Amino acid sequence: MTLIYLVIFWFFLKTSRCQLQCVQETFDDTEFSINVTEHIQLESSSCHEIPYKLTFLTNNVTAPYEVIWFEGDPANTVAVAVISEVESETQDSFEIYGLPQGEYEYGLKLEWGCNQTYIFPKRVHISVSELTQKPDIWVPHMVEGEDVTITCIAERLCYGEEGIHWKWTKADGVTTVIHDDDHFSFHWRNTNALHLSPTADDHNSNLTCVVEHTHDVVETTVTLNVQYSPKILNSSECRTEGKLLVCTCISQGNPLPPITWPLDTLTDYSVSSFSSIQTVTSTIILPAADYHNATVKCSSSNEVGLSAIEIPVPNGTENLRLDPGVDLNHEYDAVFPWIIVGVSLSLNLVLLTTLIICIRKGRKSSPKELCEEMNTYASLNVADVEQPYGNISLSNQRK
CATH class of the missing domain: 2.60.40.10 (Immunoglobulins)
Structure with missing residues (x-):
């Protein structure tokens, strides 16, 4: 019976001793310190190592102990390092892996023995901005x-x-x-x-x-930026404007392809050019009577290649070459309508005058004579513009 009481008493003492060892102690902050950067700027998805140095009294901590990094709340552990020997100074680093944009706060604590913990009051604040590192x-x-x-x-x-x-x-x-x-x-x-x-x-x-x-x-x-040889567009053409022959050549290429014309046999001409983006437009103007070929050659080239085409000349330019000084068809077409108008007005005036005279004489003449005179003047045909005016009879007026 006595032996049973001794065993119970021994377990009681051991349990009490363990409970006394697991009671968490309170430590003086002056006995623990951490040297670490408190504010850090990072870009999203990037990595960063945060170096730090711990200093504390060796008699306050027993080996092995743990160095624990946490985010926000001390219970939110993000990294743990186990240290097997106690030293007054410990240097290490904490690595931050790619974080999204936002604000973060990290802290550090030590744990050892039976429920012994010390939380460093200093915090590391990390601001993560948008990633600017482009490919x-x-x-x-x-x-x-x-x-x-x-x-x-x-x-x-x-x-x-x-x-x-x-x-x-x-x-x-x-x-x-x-x-x-x-x-x-x-x-x-x-x-x-x-x-x-x-x-x-x-x-x-x-x-x-x-x-x-x-x-x-x-x-x-x-x-x-793709370089390519000139390509002359199908919209290139020649046309006549009055007595002038106007030819326009349009070419595309990179670098810009200048345009040239066959000017060796020409003495009277003008050339103008302008460019836009990769397109060059060139226009040559010359007297139509001076050019006797059926086509005009347009050439365009750059450092990549050469292109050339023969632009047809309108057939109408041959009429202009018969007499470059006088344009008879043009003058006849301009004057003939005015001749018709003049003759028509003259005949209408004569007819109106005759009617007035007939009306006045009708009061004295017989109806038969009046009708004969009306038939004479009404028979005049406007289309007979080439008939001499002397053929019109005015014998009744003389009587």
């Missing part, structure tokens, strides 16, 4: 029909795997999404290569490299 695009010299490789390079953030794709917006505003062509990664960056065989239509189109990080999407856009 780089390398574009080689581009010529129509020559294969090229365009490369997009994206820096890695927090050792993550970035997703890369392309967007191609043509001149008509239509956008095409192009996924991985050749995608390869290095330790510090991701790269995507796009293979193209550009055409003239691709000039001035926009190519965008889109990089998707953990919390952000960033992109870079370049405008393609």
Whole structure:
């Protein structure tokens, strides 16, 4: 019976001793200190190491102990490091992995022994802003029909795997999404290569490299500069304006392709040109009578190539060459209508005068004579403009 009481008493003492050891102590803040940056500015999805140094009395902490980082509330643990030996100073770093935009607060605490904890009052405040680190695009010299490789390079953030794709917006505003062509990664960056065989239509189109990080999407856009040889448009033409021959040649190319005309045999002419974007328009004006060919040659060239066409000359220019000094058809067409109008007015005036006279004499003459005179003047035909006026009889007036 006595032995049973001794065993019970021994367990009671041991339990009481353990409870006394697990009572949390209160420590003086002057005996613990932490040296760390309190305010840090970061960009979204980026990583950052926060170095720190701890100082405390070795008799306050027993090994092993834990260094615990928490976010906001001390119960919200984000990182734990176990230290096997107690030293008065401890230096280490805390790494922040890619955070989204926002405001964050981190703190540090120590735990050891039986429920012993010390929370450092100092906090680390981190402000995370929008990611501004955009990809780089390398574009080689581009010529129509020559294969090229365009490369997009994206820096890695927090050792993550970035997703890369392309967007191609043509001149008509239509956008095409192009996924991985050749995608390869290095330790510090991701790269995507796009293979193209550009055409003239691709000039001035926009190519965008889109990089998707953990919390952000960033992109870079370049405008393609495709060089191509001149192309003379079908709207090039020759026309006549009065006695002049006017020929217009329109060419497109990159770089701008100047236009030349066959001027060796010409002495009297004028040439004017203007350009807009990749289009050159040139106009030559010369007397139609001085040009005796059926076509006019228009040439356009740049450092990429040469283009030339023969522009037909209107057939109407041959009439202008018969007599360059006088334009008979034009003068006849202008005068003839006025002759008709003059003759018509004269005949109407004569007819009106005759009617007035007939009315006055009708009071004295017989109805038969009046009708004969009316029939005589009414028989005049306006179309007979070439008949001499002397053929009109006025014998009744003399009587």
